[in-house]
Amino acid sequence: MIYAILLIALLLTVISAMRARTIALRAVPAYRSLQQRLSEAVESGRGTHVSLGSSALLDESALTAMASAELLYQAASRAYGGDLPVTASLSDPVTHCVAQDRLRRAYLLRNRLDTFKPTLARWYPSGVSSLALAAGVSASLLDEESGFALLCGRFGTELALIAETSVRYDRDLLPHSTQIEGQAIAYAASAMPLLAEELFVGAAYLEPTPLHIGGAAAQDALRYLAIVFLIALAALAFLGVNL
Amino acid sequence: MTAPAKPRQRLRPGAALLAALTIAIALITLLGLEPVATLPPELNRTLSALSQLFIQLVAVIGAIALLLGVLNLARFHAAQLRSFPRGLYSLLLLIALLGVLLVRALERGGILRIGDGTTATLSLTILDVAQVAVESALAGLIFFALVHGAVRLMRRRVTLWNALFLAALVIVLLGFSPLSDATLLPVLREWLLSVPVSAGARGLLIGVAIGIVVVGVRVLIGRERTFRE
Numbered sequence: 255m256i257y258a259i260l261l262i263a264l265l266l267t268v269i270s271a272m273r274a275r276t277i278a279l280r281a282v283p284a285y286r287s288l289q290q291r292l293s294e295a296v297e298s299g300r301g302t303h304v305s306l307g308s309s310a311l312l313d314e315s316a317l318t319a320m321a322s323a324e325l326l327y328q329a330a331s332r333a334y335g336g337d338l339p340v341t342a343s344l345s346d347p348v349t350h351c352v353a354q355d356r357l358r359r360a361y362l363l364r365n366r367l368d369t370f371k372p373t374l375a376r377w378y379p380s381g382v383s384s385l386a387l388a389a390g391v392s393a394s395l396l397d398e399e400s401g402f403a404l405l406c407g408r409f410g411t412e413l414a415l416i417a418e419t420s421v422r423y424d425r426d427l428l429p430h431s432t433q434i435e436g437q438a439i440a441y442a443a444s445a446m447p448l449l450a451e452e453l454f455v456g457a458a459y460l461e462p463t464p465l466h467i468g469g470a471a472a473q474d475a476l477r478y479l480a481i482v483f484l485i486a487l488a489a490l491a492f493l494g495v496n497l
Numbered sequence: 498m499t500a501p502a503k504p505r506q507r508l509r510p511g512a513a514l515l516a517a518l519t520i521a522i523a524l525i526t527l528l529g530l531e532p533v534a535t536l537p538p539e540l541n542r543t544l545s546a547l548s549q550l551f552i553q554l555v556a557v558i559g560a561i562a563l564l565l566g567v568l569n570l571a572r573f574h575a576a577q578l579r580s581f582p583r584g585l586y587s588l589l590l591l592i593a594l595l596g597v598l599l600v601r602a603l604e605r606g607g608i609l610r611i612g613d614g615t616t617a618t619l620s621l622t623i624l625d626v627a628q629v630a631v632e633s634a635l636a637g638l639i640f641f642a643l644v645h646g647a648v649r650l651m652r653r654r655v656t657l658w659n660a661l662f663l664a665a666l667v668i669v670l671l672g673f674s675p676l677s678d679a680t681l682l683p684v685l686r687e688w689l690l691s692v693p694v695s696a697g698a699r700g701l702l703i704g705v706a707i708g709i710v711v712v713g714v715r716v717l718i719g720r721e722r723t724f725r726e
Contacts, residue, residue, distance in 0.1 A: 263711055263713075312555060317712040317713055320716065320721065327722065351565065386628075414642035415635060417646065434698045442649075450702075451704035473711045
């Protein structure tokens with residue numbers, strides 16, 4: 255089953271990538287506003303903080319961690335020119351190495367490697383429910399004068415604590431979570447949150463190469479396939495067909 | 498401040514080797530974890546053993562990364578000591594870190610014995626008293642943050658979806674309250690949780706799973722940033 259799904263996804267990605275020029279991606283308001291929000295943070299002399307939550311390379315959220323790290327790279331490569339550097343936080347030690355690497359690559363891309371320090375990516379020890387991370391990020395937003403907080407990856411209800419700090423101290427917030435609880439809080443906390451699966455197509459909107467556009471189109475196509483499949487199953491069940 | 502420049506397309510031998518290794522290891526691990534019935538049983542057994550070996554190696558890497566994480570944390574807070582009063586929290590953190598490390602080392606060495614001496618009683622007690630208590634207190638705050646978020650949502654702009662969010666929150670919270678015994682609220686709460694909430698949650702999780710598959714394909718064909726640049 256998993257091989258069939260992977261094969262379909264691969265075929266859809268490759269076919270869509272070949273036709274990337276003709277594909278118009280659906281609008282994702284959060285990505286449309288990301289550049290402006292990063293610019294506002296830079297122009298107000300404040301920093302940007304990107305938190306990857308408890309996304310971890312060593313468990314089932316490995317690919318979420320990879321997608322979040324990509325968004326960290328995109329944000330850092332856009333906000334590199336600020337007075338204050340872009341900082342990152344997470345609670346998985348292996349993902350911490352990836353976050354450091356992405357920050358370094360972003361600064362290298364802009365020839366600002368002198369600004370990069372390994373401590374810009376911070377590890378906060380915590381489990382799946384990252385309350386220590388939430389406390390650390392909340393403190394970091396205030397201590398380091400971060401004007402914009404991008405929360406992407408795996409967050410549970412602890413996202414509410416970070417969101418509360420952001421709103422109370424007038425920090426711009428773009429939240430996201432692959433967890434149901436976190437996503438619900440993200441919706442309540444922000445006018446323009448990033449919705450669950452939108453994290454995985456970030457590169458298609460921020461660095462639109464044919465493969466990234468192909469991936470985003472394949473994701474949409476797979477979603478429609480899943481919807482059709484579910485409706486068909488429900489219709490069959492309604493008609494009394496037992497599969 | 499502009500979008501990142503288009504990445505260089507020139508193939509670097511190091512990146513190509515890294516991509517080849519990653520693709521091979523990913524495929525072997527996948528085949529080991531999800532054996533293909535049409536492959537010979539002997540090959541499936543070999544692939545399974547190899548995938549287990551890779552997973553064990555990853556666990557070792559995780560332990561080393563944990564050490565690096567602790568060092569990074571200590572390094573960052575050591576640098577913070579220069580500023581006051583912010584440095585005070587960093588000082589507390591460093592003292593706590595060194596203290597717990599010392600206690601654990603003494604326990605492991607058999608110098609510090611509390612109770613029957615077979616379990617690390619003191620370090621576990623420190624964890625329970627400090628970490629668990631503080632995390633529980635923080636968890637208690639989440640309820641207020643949620644309600645505040647819902648109210649703020651309505652103050653910002655009243656839309657049908659915002660009103661629905663607030664109504665659902667109020668019904669679920671009141672449904673759990675002791676007052677709910679005499680009303681229709683528990684039934685409504687159960688229906689909300691088992692039908693629309695459950696359906697929405699599954700829809701969201703299916704979306705995430707599809708996104709993960711697409712990113713997985715990108716990694717499997719070696720088009721992840723780590724291998725490209």
